[in-house]
Amino acid sequence: MTESVNPCSLHALTLEDLERGLVNLKQPSYRAKQIMEWTYSREKRVETWEEMSNLPATLRSMLASSHPIRLPEVITVSGSNDTTRKFLLRLHDGELIETVLIPASPALYGEESDRRTLCVSSQVGCAYGCKFCASGLDGWKRHLSADEIVSQVLLAERVSGERINNLVFMGMGEPMANYNNWLQAVKILNAPWGIGLGARKMTVSTSGLVPRIRDLADQPLQIRLAISLHGASDEVRSQIMPVNKKHPVAELMDACAYYADRKKQMITFEYILIEGVNDDLSEARLLADRARGLRAKINLIPYNTVEGLPWKRPSESAQEGFLSILRDRGIAATIRREKGHDIDAACGQLRRRISSPDPSCSETPAMS
Numbered sequence: 001m002t003e004s005v006n007p008c009s010l011h012a013l014t015l016e017d018l019e020r021g022l023v024n025l026k027q028p029s030y031r032a033k034q035i036m037e038w039t040y041s042r043e044k045r046v047e048t049w050e051e052m053s054n055l056p057a058t059l060r061s062m063l064a065s066s067h068p069i070r071l072p073e074v075i076t077v078s079g080s081n082d083t084t085r086k087f088l089l090r091l092h093d094g095e096l097i098e099t100v101l102i103p104a105s106p107a108l109y110g111e112e113s114d115r116r117t118l119c120v121s122s123q124v125g126c127a128y129g130c131k132f133c134a135s136g137l138d139g140w141k142r143h144l145s146a147d148e149i150v151s152q153v154l155l156a157e158r159v160s161g162e163r164i165n166n167l168v169f170m171g172m173g174e175p176m177a178n179y180n181n182w183l184q185a186v187k188i189l190n191a192p193w194g195i196g197l198g199a200r201k202m203t204v205s206t207s208g209l210v211p212r213i214r215d216l217a218d219q220p221l222q223i224r225l226a227i228s229l230h231g232a233s234d235e236v237r238s239q240i241m242p243v244n245k246k247h248p249v250a251e252l253m254d255a256c257a258y259y260a261d262r263k264k265q266m267i268t269f270e271y272i273l274i275e276g277v278n279d280d281l282s283e284a285r286l287l288a289d290r291a292r293g294l295r296a297k298i299n300l301i302p303y304n305t306v307e308g309l310p311w312k313r314p315s316e317s318a319q320e321g322f323l324s325i326l327r328d329r330g331i332a333a334t335i336r337r338e339k340g341h342d343i344d345a346a347c348g349q350l351r352r353r354i355s356s357p358d359p360s361c362s363e364t365p366a367m368s
């Protein structure tokens, strides 16, 4: 593991971290529960130490210097025609990240569905350089700390006034390359004293960092795994995903099998359809074989345009042709109709620079 957990900011701490810190300060450990209640309970969610009125003032000022509250600043909220909202956040060092709130699709989940998914970023930029993705275009800048990951949920809930009940780690960056901080954040998001979101309501997507997939398989959390596959053969995958040279498809499939077996879970393969690159029907047949071996589901994603990249999505009939090869072979497969395309908030469209503003769909965030 290359990066370490920085437990400095309050939102990067677990209850146990805080209890240990209090004991070191010769304070009663029950204060930790009080602090978490102020921080995460939906009635409170305070953003300053001063507001934690049942803590002694001396303790508050000690903790304010050892564990500052450091929330990013919400710069803009863009609304898409399909009601997807994209939040642009500025971090303490000026770096920008995006997080996207996606409402339930009545077409997929029924009119009554109250599913509200947040697509969370894990790094500033991305080092993996997949040829089709905007997030890697400007390179990798740094990992997000655990509190910067947790804050995305807090801020999206604060600004939207809605409760998020589904998380996908499919924003900017490679969560598995920031494994320690990301896992610390997941623990806080999952904990009953934290955000309280069930691990089964969280999906982590990875381009295929095999050792980390195995590490996560050995964790008790029932978090869901999605693999950005995008090619079923090494020949096709290596062309568009440099990570495949380090962890080729067969090695990746073994790690997926290990994960599925340890968690007793179905995993998902994400497969972008890019015209003339990975949409050949021979690739569909191989993809079906890979998925059958693992009993994996497949999400086909018609390629989303990225400014500056030459790729195109195949025609709808070519997409359907690819899908029917999978379905004819008994594979659970769907074509994901993207949301937020008009505000560059769809998969692979998040990047480190501010997208050109569209005054008709921007609104000033309601700061509370």
Ligand code: SAH
Pocket: 132, 133, 134, 169, 170, 171, 172, 173, 174, 175, 205, 206, 207, 227, 228, 270, 272, 301, 302, 303, 304, 305, 306, 347, 348, 349
């Ligand atoms: N780094 C992780 C997490 C980011 S998830 C990963 O790659 O899995 C972002 C998802 O969007 C990935 O499945 C990625 O492959 C997909 N994606 C990237 N560029 C895209 C594009 N132009 N169109 C559609 N999907 C894209």
Ligand code: SF4
Pocket: 126, 127, 128, 129, 130, 133, 134, 135, 136, 171, 172, 173, 174, 207, 228, 348
């Ligand atoms: Fe990074 Fe994932 Fe984009 Fe590849 S697809 S560049 S791993 S964010």
